[in-house]
Amino acid sequence: MPAAISVRLRHEVPGFVLDVGFEAAQGITVLFGRSGAGKTMVVDALAGLVRPSAGRIALGGRVLFDRDAGIDLAPERRRIGYVFQDSRLFPHLSVANNLRYGWRRLAPAERRIGFDRVVALLGIEALLGRRPHRLSGGERQRVAIGRALLANPELLLMDEPLASLDRPRRDEILPFIEQLGHDAGVPIIYVTHAVDELVRLATTVVVLERGTVVAAGPLEATMLRPDLAPYIGGAEAGAVVAVTVARHDPAYALTHLAFAGGELVVPRLDLPEGARLRVRIHARDVALARVEPAAISTLNVLCGKVTAIAPAEGPQVDVLIDVGILLWARITRKSAVALELAAGTPIHALVKSVAVDAGLQAR
Amino acid sequence: MTLSLQVAAWSVAGSLPFAVAIGWLLARHDFPGKALLDGIVHLPLVLPPVAVGYLLLLLFGRQGLIGVPLHDAFGITLAFTWQGAAIAAAVMAFPLFVRALRLSFEAIDRRIEVAARTLGAGPLDTFASVTLPLAAPGLLAGIVLAFARALGEFGATIAFAASIPGETRTLPLALYAVMQSPDNEEAAVRLMALSFAIAVAALLAAEGLSRRIARWLGT
Numbered sequence: 001m002p003a004a005i006s007v008r009l010r011h012e013v014p015g016f017v018l019d020v021g022f023e024a025a026q027g028i029t030v031l032f033g034r035s036g037a038g039k040t041m042v043v044d045a046l047a048g049l050v051r052p053s054a055g056r057i058a059l060g061g062r063v064l065f066d067r068d069a070g071i072d073l074a075p076e077r078r079r080i081g082y083v084f085q086d087s088r089l090f091p092h093l094s095v096a097n098n099l100r101y102g103w104r105r106l107a108p109a110e111r112r113i114g115f116d117r118v119v120a121l122l123g124i125e126a127l128l129g130r131r132p133h134r135l136s137g138g139e140r141q142r143v144a145i146g147r148a149l150l151a152n153p154e155l156l157l158m159d160e161p162l163a164s165l166d167r168p169r170r171d172e173i174l175p176f177i178e179q180l181g182h183d184a185g186v187p188i189i190y191v192t193h194a195v196d197e198l199v200r201l202a203t204t205v206v207v208l209e210r211g212t213v214v215a216a217g218p219l220e221a222t223m224l225r226p227d228l229a230p231y232i233g234g235a236e237a238g239a240v241v242a243v244t245v246a247r248h249d250p251a252y253a254l255t256h257l258a259f260a261g262g263e264l265v266v267p268r269l270d271l272p273e274g275a276r277l278r279v280r281i282h283a284r285d286v287a288l289a290r291v292e293p294a295a296i297s298t299l300n301v302l303c304g305k306v307t308a309i310a311p312a313e314g315p316q317v318d319v320l321i322d323v324g325i326l327l328w329a330r331i332t333r334k335s336a337v338a339l340e341l342a343a344g345t346p347i348h349a350l351v352k353s354v355a356v357d358a359g360l361q362a363r
Numbered sequence: 364m365t366l367s368l369q370v371a372a373w374s375v376a377g378s379l380p381f382a383v384a385i386g387w388l389l390a391r392h393d394f395p396g397k398a399l400l401d402g403i404v405h406l407p408l409v410l411p412p413v414a415v416g417y418l419l420l421l422l423f424g425r426q427g428l429i430g431v432p433l434h435d436a437f438g439i440t441l442a443f444t445w446q447g448a449a450i451a452a453a454v455m456a457f458p459l460f461v462r463a464l465r466l467s468f469e470a471i472d473r474r475i476e477v478a479a480r481t482l483g484a485g486p487l488d489t490f491a492s493v494t495l496p497l498a499a500p501g502l503l504a505g506i507v508l509a510f511a512r513a514l515g516e517f518g519a520t521i522a523f524a525a526s527i528p529g530e531t532r533t534l535p536l537a538l539y540a541v542m543q544s545p546d547n548e549e550a551a552v553r554l555m556a557l558s559f560a561i562a563v564a565a566l567l568a569a570e571g572l573s574r575r576i577a578r579w580l581g582t
Contacts, residue, residue, distance in 0.1 A: 075480040088478040092496045102482030151482045
């Protein structure tokens, strides 16, 4: 599939230079980085709200911006939806009219996504007659997403849409965004600095740091690059593992999750067998042993070998191990020396717990 | 009294597009001469009204700079007509009108307009569908202020349009006229009470409307 969007741009403001280039395909591309990394500037440039000093932006063969060719489409002509951190609903319009704002401005032939479908997708039937000020933060953001979607954009930008929401509200909206990435057929560029959103949503990740792209690629592979640990949290964030529900063990209320080359046992999940999901294994939850441990309480003991060792903060090191999948383990440097760890050392990984915070869809 | 309302209403209606345009310009744009424009708009507020009226007479009078071509080309005479009174009232009320609009334009969250652009609305469309409705409270306040100011206009009107009964004698001019003769006290009190009633009615109507708008905007 050709890249849905290709971006190359340079923009300078006092004290900051943005110089990025990346391509994004279908699915959700997460622009990840600390605040101040230039993420919002990138999406603003895509939407036409900021005029870069150089570069080129193309969307599915359509050139939106090309400094050298003198092309700079106005925001309203770019067909790019934008969900802002602060929902920016129109206070003088009802929810229904907010939703229809962009839709009304389309030629009938361009209205591929219908009103009813978006309303159903986001579960906002009950809100249609209300005014924005009568909505909760989570509801507002859902309406904002619906409004952007109904404009039938060719690309959807989401700039930390969950940042201003509390935990329950975020959990309420994440599934919708996840579903969008799969169903709506609209590529999404999603800006965040939250690792859990990255892990849950990303097909592709573009890591931004001080105005430049330090890495871009598929999520799983990128999370395991030791050199990126300082930026995306690496071991801090843990390894992301795609698994399938293999079977349930009702006697002990456990669920067995299968991955390429092994199995993980976790407390019972309320999912059908065969369901695919992503789980996260935090580096601090992985202990290492040179010999196969016997008579221990840990259920998940995986056998493999050391791939790399990266220094972590203080007295600790992060060990990347290959047990069929790649995992991070955070141990003390003292332990690493005592175990004589080096690349290639055979090792047993004791996984104390598995975080199931990822979505249900397979990627 | 009908004449007064007619003059005030026309002065507000006629100056409305200009007030919106200049209020918006001053709120949203930086351009060379902005301070000058701002000063000119505010001039009627600080000049003696009679001086403004006289200036209008010089410009639009029978021998005036603009009055002569206006008369020759279109047969329009403004001085000493009710239309002239409306213009005098409009000029005097203009600073208040512009100020109210400018403040309300400045208060609008521009990010909401940006959102409209990303949803496919061009600049004009955005102005009509987002900016203006959001400026409605300021627009209303401006209309009420300008209307009240126009109703009470005296100095510029008497200089530019004089006090012709049935043509340019608005309420304040009529009140002044009856006050000049000693035996018309009853008429004077009646006119005073009438001004009072109109003012109170306008304020009440504005208050009610602004509440409705506030509820509508949810602010």
